[in-house]
Amino acid sequence: MTISDQAKEAIARVLEEGETAIDATMGNGWDTVFLAETVGPSGKVLAFDVQEAALKKTDKRLERAGVRERCQLVHQGHETMGEHVSGGVGAVMFNLGYLPYADRSVITTEGTTLRALQTAREILRPGGVIAIICYRGHPGGQDEARAVWQWVLAQSESLQVDAPKDFPVGDGPFLLALTK
Numbered sequence: 001m002t003i004s005d006q007a008k009e010a011i012a013r014v015l016e017e018g019e020t021a022i023d024a025t026m027g028n029g030w031d032t033v034f035l036a037e038t039v040g041p042s043g044k045v046l047a048f049d050v051q052e053a054a055l056k057k058t059d060k061r062l063e064r065a066g067v068r069e070r071c072q073l074v075h076q077g078h079e080t081m082g083e084h085v086s087g088g089v090g091a092v093m094f095n096l097g098y099l100p101y102a103d104r105s106v107i108t109t110e111g112t113t114l115r116a117l118q119t120a121r122e123i124l125r126p127g128g129v130i131a132i133i134c135y136r137g138h139p140g141g142q143d144e145a146r147a148v149w150q151w152v153l154a155q156s157e158s159l160q161v162d163a164p165k166d167f168p169v170g171d172g173p174f175l176l177a178l179t180k
């Protein structure tokens with residue numbers, strides 16, 4: 001099972017039909033489609049990205065999947081999440097790094113990712129989940145992954161944390177999950 005499948009599985013266990021979910025890193029829209037299908041026609045998905053190219057690709061993908069009407073695509077960084085939704089969110093998904101086949105210099109970074117995670121934690125409903133896939137094969141990826149891993153471990157007094165106890169060696173991707 002891929003890391004992406006594991007992240008989806010963690011979300012599918014918790015996210016219910018009719019709920020609101022957030023794709024914090026829209027990219028090519030694969031995760032947005034997954035979230036939209038999981039929440040169903042009565043649910044809602046907010047998806048964020050700083051790149052116009054991501055919104056265009058995702059828009060087409062959602063149309064093709066027949067789930068466009070339940071999704072709101074936000075051309076802003078995920079650090080603005082709190083301006084768009086104030087609570088009751090069933091799941092927030094982060095797929096960190098760069099947009100494949102596009103400008104690899106546009107990457108998620110520690111400062112804004114941690115701000116978004118803090119907000120995600122606040123707007124999550126009890127029992128809701130945050131899933132984070134950390135990629136670190138690109139410049140800056142390792143530093144962001146370490147900062148996110150440390151932040152996640154620091155939440156363990158108040159949230160259920162699924163994360164490696166030691167920072168994983170190497171530069172392969174790894175999954176972090178938090179349940180409220």
Ligand SMILES: C[S@@+](CC[C@H](N)C(=O)[O-])C[C@H]1O[C@@H](n2cnc3c(N)ncnc32)[C@H](O)[C@@H]1O
Binds near residue numbers: 025027028096100
């Ligand atoms: C690994 S890709 C996401 C892949 C995506 N989930 C998919 O299913 O195709 C990471 C994305 O994060 C975006 N990104 C970078 N900084 C961001 C920010 N501050 N807020 C939201 N997205 C950001 C990049 O533009 C890129 O599209």
